[in-house]
Amino acid sequence: EIVLTQSPATLSLSPGERATLSCRASQTIGASLFWYQKKPGQPPRLLIYDASYRATGIPARFRGSGSGTDFTLTISSLEPEDFAVYFCQLRSTWPPYSFGPGTKLEIK
Amino acid sequence: QVQLQESGPGLVKPSETLTLICTVSGGSFTTSHWAWIRQPPGKGLEWIGYISHSGKTDYNPSLRSRVTMSVDTTKRQFSLKLSSLTAADTAVYYCAGDEALGAFGVWGQGTMVTVSS
DSSP states (O other), rough: OOEEEEEOOOEEOTTTTTTEEEESSSOOOOTOOEEEEEOSSSEEEEEEEETTOTTTTTTTTTTEEEEETEEEEESOOOOGGOOOOEEEEEEOSSSSEEEEOOOEEEEE | OEEEEEEEOSSOOOOOOOOEEEEESOOOOOEEEEEEEEEEEEEEOOOEEEETTTTTTOOOTTGGGGGEEEEEETTEEEEEESSSGGGOOOOOEEEEESSSSSOEEEEEEOOEEEEEE
């Protein structure tokens, strides 16, 4: 079973700053890595699919990168609405779906 | 545009079985994997399982002994049964769809389920 870890657990930044969130897989996974944004009281929103492709309607300030075991979500210039929890998710043979523990992006 | 809506009880007793239904409107019902995902208070997301329109299922190994999912294509619904409930099953339960991306692009709003006597 492939395990996802995310770092940091909490990231404190100010609007306008650049955010870099990391997701690491315990084994090589190719590019089947996805990112979600989760706000309180709302369902998760898919941001990035296949490691680097923005989902429909996602602003260009969100960028996904990486392959193999190390993946990064970069938010180039934080807007107030970007402060949320971010989860990475793996699509694999088994289990078919799994999530990382999340990174909380909070306002500094 | 696909929309999902969960329905079911908000409060269930320990040891009982939870039944949730997700109704899918719009879009295609046959091209997706339909999943249940939960988030306990203050914790992360946990994939519970998925079912295809043909009824193929896969469950999280940690929950497999207690989970049953089914699908009704005529009603465009799929359901989750989770048995032998404990307080640890208290969570917001989401239904979601993977439209062949490998990720969940569509989600219900979620339903809070509390397990308590």
